Amino acid sequence: MRTMAQVSMAALVAAVRTGNWLISFPTDTVPALASRCDRGELIYTAKERQPDKPLILMGANPEQLWPFVRGSAAEWEQWSAMAARYWPGAVTLVLPAAELPPGLNPLGTGTIGLRVPDWPPAQALLQQTGPLATTSINRSGQPPLIELGAIAREFPQVLTLHPWQLPPSPPQPSTVVQWQSGQWHILRQGRVQIEPP
Template identity: 80%
Template sequence: MAEVTMAALVAAVRSGNWLISFPTDTVPALASRCDRGELIYAAKGRQPDKPLILMGANPEQLWRFVKGTAAEFKQWQAIAERYWPGAVTLVLPAAELPVGLNPQNTGTIGLRVPAWPRAQTLLEQTGPLATTSINRSGEPPLTDLKAIVETFPQVLTLQGWELPPTPPQPSTVVQWQEGEWQVLRQGQIVFTP
């Protein structure tokens, strides 16, 4: 893996030919352009029944990937205002998506805006990225640069790698189902609707 400047990382992921990794406010991300999610599945050995998450710099980058009624959007936006940027992933009904994000077309998409300044800077320049934790499928997320380099030598990462001061934990994942929120994974944030 090569450590590269922000400009080089942005150019690489925009090209669609590279996987990148960067720290977030939770565990480090493995990412690709949102229409090249198949690169992530291949690198991780990830099963196609596990959709990827779309990470964006702000909610406005992400809303076009979901569909719902005006009343639902109002509720989703209220939750986004409360928890984003932050360590909560919202799983919402999906609009039409690139196949690589959700190969089995489950009809949903996970969305998140990280609360980590360099991640936000990257996402402002690239637009939404397909993301997941950086690890081989079934193994714990990798959290230090040395382990990431050893496991994923083909992945580009950002120079000046730094993690949040507290030990990283995955995001809390909540899904909108039939007008209610269901907690799918408890992470570092306690979710209350």
């Protein structure tokens, strides 16, 4: 088995672009496990994750993510207002999906979770790779891994970013809010308190 390696930003970008590698990098919430957006099946295999748990699409800015959703003009106005208020930041928006790579949402529920992290190394990576399929780095059902040593033990096949710079605030999962039937519904309350516009 390949052992985990810490690599430079350029090497991490090159690796994930091939579609053959899983990578991990710190974000403003918990560290991410990520793949190219059309290779999400790699994440499900590594985490032993059930297919009824869709992945999150993470981007450097909203413009990278909007092509993956579709809705009416009135809905776009609501979504853009939420994005302007909470992105970049620890808020995941679950919106009606356009056509997606199967590995992002294996059961095809018609939605996609989107997030723009508020952490410069993550944004720099995503600016170069484009949107990535992401989730927390842990075995399914276990707490998210934070420290590099624990990640190396559990996921030796994953490439990680060097230097490994965690945000100063204690890592917490994002708040997850879904657009459904013309209004916002909080699915998970994280660090950010949501106040829908």
